[in-house]
Amino acid sequence: MARSQVLTQSLFFEGPALTNNSSITSNFRLDSVSNITGAGTFTGTTIIIDSNAYITLLSNITISPSSSFTINTNGILDLNSFTFTITSGTFVASAGSSVLNSGIFRTQGTVSMNIRGGSIFSAPLQINTGTTTLIDQNSPYIARIYGSLTTDNGATLSAELLYHLVLKLLELS
Numbered sequence: 001m002a003r004s005q006v007l008t009q010s011l012f013f014e015g016p017a018l019t020n021n022s023s024i025t026s027n028f029r030l031d032s033v034s035n036i037t038g039a040g041t042f043t044g045t046t047i048i049i050d051s052n053a054y055i056t057l058l059s060n061i062t063i064s065p066s067s068s069f070t071i072n073t074n075g076i077l078d079l080n081s082f083t084f085t086i087t088s089g090t091f092v093a094s095a096g097s098s099v100l101n102s103g104i105f106r107t108q109g110t111v112s113m114n115i116r117g118g119s120i121f122s123a124p125l126q127i128n129t130g131t132t133t134l135i136d137q138n139s140p141y142i143a144r145i146y147g148s149l150t151t152d153n154g155a156t157l158s159a160e161l162l163y164h165l166v167l168k169l170l171e172l173s
Helices: 003-009
Strands: 010-013 017-019 027-030 033-037 046-049 054-057 061-063 068-071 076-078 083-086 090-093 098-100 104-107 111-115 125-127 131-135 142-145 149-151 156-159 164-167
Touching: 111 142, 131 142, 149 156
Parallel strands: 010 027, 017 033, 027 046, 033 054, 046 068, 054 076, 061 083, 068 090, 076 098, 083 104, 090 111, 104 125, 111 131, 125 149, 131 156, 142 164
Antiparallel strands: none
16 A cells, blocks of 8 residues: 555654644544644544643644544643634543643534543633534533633534533633
């Protein structure tokens, strides 16, 4: 199999810095302490921040997974005052994972967010366009957001019927 064919199937990144100024269309897994920057897009089926990986943004980043973006246990996404935008699929914050710092975690389009118990989602959350559903699919079924929450005009935030949503330190605007 040619190298380009392998890279379109799956990419494991373990380096200290990634600059994407074009497009990464493979399944993508981050497995180290890394800085990410660039104006490119990430559009694989699945994008994963692995256990014990610490990913820091050095610019605004947009991802559009066709299935999911997952932060595994002990994985960290540090927004570092930048905007992280997810435009499709399901975001999963596994127990023990963190989304932190003063940047903005933004949703656009139809996005489901599975914020599991034991995760720390303390970054500001902005529902910019479309419908974002916040859930915790594991017992005790309570999705917790510890940062501010903004739902922009025309956007919709929903919680599925069997799930609870707990917003702490909440600003609704």
